[in-house]
Amino acid sequence: MQARSTGNLVDRKVGLEGFKFPWPFPKSPSSFHKIKSHLTIAAVASISKLLFAPGLNKLVVHNKQRFMDYWKDKSRPLITVSNHRSNIDDPLMWSFISTKEMWENIDRHRYTLAAHNICFTKAVHTTFFALGRCVPCVRGEGVYQKGMDFCVEMLNQNGWVHMFPEGRVSTEPLRCKWGIGRLIEDAAAPPIVLPIWCINMSSVWPTQPPYYPRFGHEVNVHIGEAFDSKSVLDEMASKKDWSVLKRRKFITDAIQTELFKLGEKVADLPSGTAKRILEENVNENL
Template sequence: MVYNIKWIIPKLRNPTKLWNIASSITFVAVGIFSKFIIELLNKTRVHNKHILVRALNRKGNTPLITVSNHHSCFDDPGLWGSLNLKHLLCRRRMRWSLAAQDICFTNVWYSYFFMLGKCVPVIRGEGVYQEAINFCLEKLASGDWVHVFPEGKVNMLKENMRLKWGVGRLIMESPITPLVIPIYHLGMDKVLPNDPPYIIKAGKKVTMYYGDPIDFSGMVADLRANNATEMDARKAITDRIQDELLRLKTITEELHARF
């Protein structure tokens, strides 16, 4: 039986003051826990961290999208455990994240926890026009940060998978073309393995590599000027992201091997 999640996004659209307080407490608890796991229990090297820090301090209403590979259920929040506390513990600055409905939103208690952590339930197979993508477009219009795992699932075999086109729609249809930062990481599946009993490990090595921001403004303008179809536009944008993640994969693998 599939748990009904239709109530979740309407609730996320209309948070109360009490909800925001509870969400802030959730971010503090999860943020400190993640930092403890990533920086104290394990050995983590972060390359080009300044790229994301600069983006989090951006001025104006420019939205931010981060994209990364997905090797473990601990990728989020583990990726953000290396951030400075002033960012990590600030709920308003932290990301919205698309999360699998069939993993993170399977009952009311899980749903509330992930909702308080600014996770949005995405339904596999529902395509790019589902409500989760619409909601993230609203957040981008407000200048917020949205994180996407464009592989669409935990890539346990670390294959070169075709990325899902939802991120292409987010970039193409955002009222202001977002700043897009690609991230590649290795070792997170050693910290939290994908096999039972799913216990956090210590003493593992994690490498994170932040790539240079991708400026899509020119591509988006060209696609619009050439009257590209929605499908062609989404594919072109997603292919550009895929090329960059594959480039970062090679760099990160070399750095991780020397760690």
């Protein structure tokens, strides 16, 4: 599909260099590549768990079985979306997955977009993050960049893609980027969308330097109700006159509302936040 200039104008003005390395994901991964990837995923997961070892910090997950059921169900593509309050929400947020559960389902571990100018600045970093299933995302290149295309391909294989739809770390809720709308509309089968809300993650890994772990804190990970994207796609089916941008925003707004309503439900956002952000970002020109 032809690339389109749909990136954020502010991002484009920064003048960042695009992704400069060969694409790190082979079209047909060899057995050796899969082994390296699995070992990288397992190693990162094990290190992340150390931060929540007894006596250091406490991780409390709510509705874990709901997540496990959808993770194990390979009949539909899965998209998880979460708020983004710490630089390393991912991988820390997945520390509730036991080592046994990880190895049993490692073939379907998540792919997630990661900033190219942070995670992919050197060849060795590119190899490492790609083996850990982090996908380069170039700010300003829009929703039709290669990393997004790759995520659609993974969804078309009924894989799992995790998104931070707000687009960056922030202490306040932000309007969700439209990339999530593109993934849902372009996937071959309507994905299941599972919202997740993390509370207090920045207390164990701060967003400002010095960057080192803190101890004595409790982090809560709330797994919300699943959202079947087929419902919103069916609702759009009769909107033949809608532009691509309007369709994409409609889908994104639906996911954004589900995510922020979860934040309200777990008392981390003030009541009415989801509605307020929706009303503040009405665009009649699409």
